[in-house]
Amino acid sequence: MKEKKKLIDENGLRLDGRKWDQLRPIKIEVGTLHNADGSAYIEFGKNKIAAAVYGPKEMHPKHALLPDRAVLKCRYHMAPFSVDERKNPAPSRREIEISKVIREALQPSLILEDYPRTAIQIYVEVLQSDGGSRVAGITAASLALADAGINMRDMVVGCAVGKIEGKIVLDLDDAEDKEGSGDMPFAFMPNLNLVTLLQLDGLFTPDEFRQALELAQQGARRVYEMQREALIKQYFSGGAGETTVVEEGE
Amino acid sequence: MSASKKSYVVETLRKAQMIELLSKGKRIDGRQLDETRKLDVRTGVIEKANGSAIVTLGNTQVIAGVKVQPGTPFPDTPDKGVLMVGAEVLPLAAAYVEAGPPDEGAIELARVVDRGVRESEMIDLASLCIKEGKHVYAVFVDVNVLNVDGNLFDATSYAVVSALLTAKMPKYVLEGDAVKNSGEVLPVPVAKIPVSVTIARVGNTLIADPTSEEEAVMDSRITLTTDDESNICAGQKGEPGTFPPEQILQAAEVAIRRGKEIRQAIKAATGHG
Numbered sequence: 001m002k003e004k005k006k007l008i009d010e011n012g013l014r015l016d017g018r019k020w021d022q023l024r025p026i027k028i029e030v031g032t033l034h035n036a037d038g039s040a041y042i043e044f045g046k047n048k049i050a051a052a053v054y055g056p057k058e059m060h061p062k063h064a065l066l067p068d069r070a071v072l073k074c075r076y077h078m079a080p081f082s083v084d085e086r087k088n089p090a091p092s093r094r095e096i097e098i099s100k101v102i103r104e105a106l107q108p109s110l111i112l113e114d115y116p117r118t119a120i121q122i123y124v125e126v127l128q129s130d131g132g133s134r135v136a137g138i139t140a141a142s143l144a145l146a147d148a149g150i151n152m153r154d155m156v157v158g159c160a161v162g163k164i165e166g167k168i169v170l171d172l173d174d175a176e177d178k179e180g181s182g183d184m185p186f187a188f189m190p191n192l193n194l195v196t197l198l199q200l201d202g203l204f205t206p207d208e209f210r211q212a213l214e215l216a217q218q219g220a221r222r223v224y225e226m227q228r229e230a231l232i233k234q235y236f237s238g239g240a241g242e243t244t245v246v247e248e249g250e
Numbered sequence: 251m252s253a254s255k256k257s258y259v260v261e262t263l264r265k266a267q268m269i270e271l272l273s274k275g276k277r278i279d280g281r282q283l284d285e286t287r288k289l290d291v292r293t294g295v296i297e298k299a300n301g302s303a304i305v306t307l308g309n310t311q312v313i314a315g316v317k318v319q320p321g322t323p324f325p326d327t328p329d330k331g332v333l334m335v336g337a338e339v340l341p342l343a344a345a346y347v348e349a350g351p352p353d354e355g356a357i358e359l360a361r362v363v364d365r366g367v368r369e370s371e372m373i374d375l376a377s378l379c380i381k382e383g384k385h386v387y388a389v390f391v392d393v394n395v396l397n398v399d400g401n402l403f404d405a406t407s408y409a410v411v412s413a414l415l416t417a418k419m420p421k422y423v424l425e426g427d428a429v430k431n432s433g434e435v436l437p438v439p440v441a442k443i444p445v446s447v448t449i450a451r452v453g454n455t456l457i458a459d460p461t462s463e464e465e466a467v468m469d470s471r472i473t474l475t476t477d478d479e480s481n482i483c484a485g486q487k488g489e490p491g492t493f494p495p496e497q498i499l500q501a502a503e504v505a506i507r508r509g510k511e512i513r514q515a516i517k518a519a520t521g522h523g
Binding site: 072085093094096097099100101103104107108184188189192193194195196197198199200201202203204205206209210213217 | 325354355357358360361365368369370470472474477480481482483484485486487488489490491492493494495498499502503506
């Protein structure tokens, strides 16, 4: 049996020195890509993710358009160099599933009825992955949708919680995800207080599940403050075209 | 499996009617809100498979088959057997289904069921190693959906679990550097029985085990898989709707409570206790 890495030390600190309820450093920029109708870039720990939105645009294939609303499309994709072992660039089953859940996580925030017969395309490109890429991608994609000027009810913000060494902790990184005993990606709309994404694997007692759900909301609210600040800087203090950087101060 | 198969006019009218009914705590087929449909499990239906089961949940019907073969382990788990769950919605299962490679709905279905079996540690993968890094048992469970009437997640989950519970595999032994069939037959090593329960949100009401008709008007669904000790071992929210956090906890309560009953039914049908 391999020696298991200790994920929490005697001082209660995690491998990267974080406390149980601490997020990794986060950097968010809005309006990063010139051609896209909306775009954002996020660094979430070692995750580096670019998100872009094109649309509302003409729907192809035509027969799949919806007469009363826009069709939302989403592609989550990982670069071949984003992980330890080179990843085949063709979309994997995992990426197809994640594309679906990201789309379904963002769709409730959008007023698609304002754009009948059109398509809105979201791209989430993971340039480097470090655990929690889908939820960081959602945070960035929601900013890209806002940057594209798509009418929306609320922002969507993502954050994962997990279980390591029998303890519920916020925001697992790659090492914790691999060695830990549970992971729960989560996204919600903070002002409407509605959950838009929830996945879970591992083993959670009913009580741990309740704690995890509570901690995920707290974490997501903190990411939301940074998401909101990035948008405010881009549109109200920086001026159009300039990118802004927001970092979490500890 | 999305809502795109129905006319929007019919869907909207139907939804209004169903929400009115649900607000009185009633369902269109007369069930309680948290009541699941009649479950029938028949195992050992395919002689050429190592294990098999036909599960009928209301009018939803799926068949699962297990094939166990010698295989090579994944590089990151050299000392563990391989488990793979696949699912396909056959074109004969509903008018809207078209032949072709699995779409995102079928991929999600297979992956959520796989997660429940894997994370509950139903199969002792460590005991399926023949020679570390070289030879392991590969357990393939494939599900074909025969008739669609909603809640494919749970029907598929019950079929996979029932097929595994009754599966027998040949014992492979090392002969030099190769493996060969020893002629002996072993049961597939199962430790736990994961049971998924899917709950749909229609309007502001939660209903368990939705039919196709209910799925056509649902806003969102959540599938929660529990093990024998009521731990939650897999979860998936789906569809472009939302859940208030407190309804997720309600759903977990229903998944644990109904999960226990269904586990008993599966145990009885597969001769496990």
